[in-house]
Amino acid sequence: MSQKSNVDLGAVGGDGHGTPHSLSTNHPSHPHLDEDDDFPVSPRYRRIDHYGVDSTEAIAANVYSILTHIGEDPEREGLLKTPERVAKAHQFLTHGYSLDPKEILTKALFKEDYDEMILVKDIELYSLCEHHMVPFFGKAHVAYIPDGRIVGLSKIPRVVDVFARRLQVQERLTMQIRDAINEVLQPRGVAVVIEATHMCMVMRGVQKQHSSTTTSAVSGAFEDERTRAEFMRLIG
Numbered sequence: 001m002s003q004k005s006n007v008d009l010g011a012v013g014g015d016g017h018g019t020p021h022s023l024s025t026n027h028p029s030h031p032h033l034d035e036d037d038d039f040p041v042s043p044r045y046r047r048i049d050h051y052g053v054d055s056t057e058a059i060a061a062n063v064y065s066i067l068t069h070i071g072e073d074p075e076r077e078g079l080l081k082t083p084e085r086v087a088k089a090h091q092f093l094t095h096g097y098s099l100d101p102k103e104i105l106t107k108a109l110f111k112e113d114y115d116e117m118i119l120v121k122d123i124e125l126y127s128l129c130e131h132h133m134v135p136f137f138g139k140a141h142v143a144y145i146p147d148g149r150i151v152g153l154s155k156i157p158r159v160v161d162v163f164a165r166r167l168q169v170q171e172r173l174t175m176q177i178r179d180a181i182n183e184v185l186q187p188r189g190v191a192v193v194i195e196a197t198h199m200c201m202v203m204r205g206v207q208k209q210h211s212s213t214t215t216s217a218v219s220g221a222f223e224d225e226r227t228r229a230e231f232m233r234l235i236g
């Protein structure tokens with residue numbers, strides 16, 4: 001498999017001792033799905049470079065200020081590179097803004113008469129809540145019933161990721177995934193369920209450490225109770 005879609009996450013996962021980690025943006029559970037890695041792609045399709053020099057400097061200056069205001073000393077050794085690391089991390093964690101989910105779907109459309117439910121389940125999801133800029137993470141399950149057009153299976157997790165890598169509320173994230181698939185594929189129906197744990201709930205305030213939130217958004221054929229029930233049974 002090509003390594004081109006790997007992203008240097010040194011800024012995100014660095015352990016503070018100069019050991020950058022490298023994480024793949026591919027979904028490890030679906031290693032066979034990135035069949036288009038060798039195709040030439042536009043910047044709005046797959047973002048190669050995640051860090052802008054100007055953005056990194058500007059965000060880092062603000063992080064420096066935050067460190068001061070929470071009572072830290074940004075000049076102590078362990079924190080010297082933290083503003084830059086945080087700046088890069090936030091650019092990576094929000095890189096979905098620069099990607100176009102509709103373009104991703106449009107480029108992998110195929111005519112096909114298959115008219116049964118297509119389900120991609122247990123899609124790993126990492127996002128940031130827009131109220132606290134703190135992570136929420138979990139799994140997405142996406143199903144659709146085609147109407148003459150199907151999309152390459154790997155594109156469903158990609159679309160989830162494009163919307164997840166923005167500041168989000170879980171409800172809107174769920175609907176945006178449904179709507180993008182609806183608009184491009186014009187299928188007989190789409191169903192999206194997201195189960196996620198919100199660190200802003202777990203770590204602060206209510207501290208309900210084992211709570212998770214489930215949201216769903218359906219359209220078309222999935223508004224029928226039996227179809228929806230079959231989808232829920234399959235993801236159960």
Ligand SMILES: [Zn+2]
Nearest residue numbers: 129131132200
């Ligand atoms: Zn929050």
